[in-house]
Amino acid sequence: MRFNSIIIQPYLPEDRIDKKILKERLENIFKISVRWNQPVHTPETAFDRFRGQYLGSYFLRDLLKYREEKSILLGIVSRDIYEPGMNFVFGVASPHTKTAVISTYRLHNSFYGLPENSHLFMDRVTKEAVHEIGHVLGLSHCPDPECVMYFSNSLLDTDRKSFYFCSSCYEKVLSALGL
Template identity: 50%
Template sequence: MKIEIVAIGSIPDLLLQRLPAMLIETFKPLADECGVTTRKSIPSTAFDAQRRQYRAESVLRHLLFGADRDNVILGIVGVDLYVPKLNFVFGLSQLLGRGALVSIHRLNPSFYGQAPDFELLWNRTRKEAIHELGHVFGLNHCDDPKCVMNFSNSILEVDRKSSHFCSRCRAKLLHRF
């Protein structure tokens, strides 16, 4: 299976260059190929002017429209996302589906008034990419606060968790293979 990475909007090139090898290593033997396949624009119809955010479900639908149905698609987007009933989301995915989305907007230290720090942005992005793809491959949220599948409601929770699956989640993931 191939994981296609799609940049939606303006995403740092170095981040896109690092993602494929990391995702192949993390999801072997489920995925044997990964690469940045294309860039898409942000759908204007997803923007909620009152909230000044983009509706995640609309962006995910846009991401999957016309995509190869045999591949898993990971969209990396630079805008702020939300779903109804939540103030924001770091990402969104289809459980046992084929699409996942990660927003780097709130993962960026600059959002919190901190100095730019690419390595911190990278570490946060990889955690959320693994988390969202974990859902695509059938994993639910985990109650282990260090597991990458732990739900993150704040940037502090993203920073607290690791970029690895706990032994239970890893076993569930490999069982699917």
């Protein structure tokens, strides 16, 4: 399928994301336009009271309300998300619905008791966004620890990898985009 845009759908409350930087990085990597939608309320039905977290895959269904033909939709939520069997996830994606969501909750240094670093935060947001869009395009995890498609089991894994694809994964991305 040929995509002509990535639509970013922020959920309230919005995090301190530099929208211009993320837009430029995604356009540079994926070679398609990126557009920001107006923020929408976080669906409270996704909240699991027992866990105190939001079910990540719930957002994938919620995002379908905002999809446009030939677009990839990326949700950004500042809440903590999880998937069954996992303590937490940084993001989740579906190649079938062409939707993905990332959580910024655990990408802040302050979550770990460290001083905030806005540049490092934006690098982490970019890596998670690119990673989940890679899954939307059908890529699986990569064994190269520097490739953005490497599985991040912790923030250290995220910090170690690049926000670019290795050459093998990037060939798959370009093919999936029809480029």
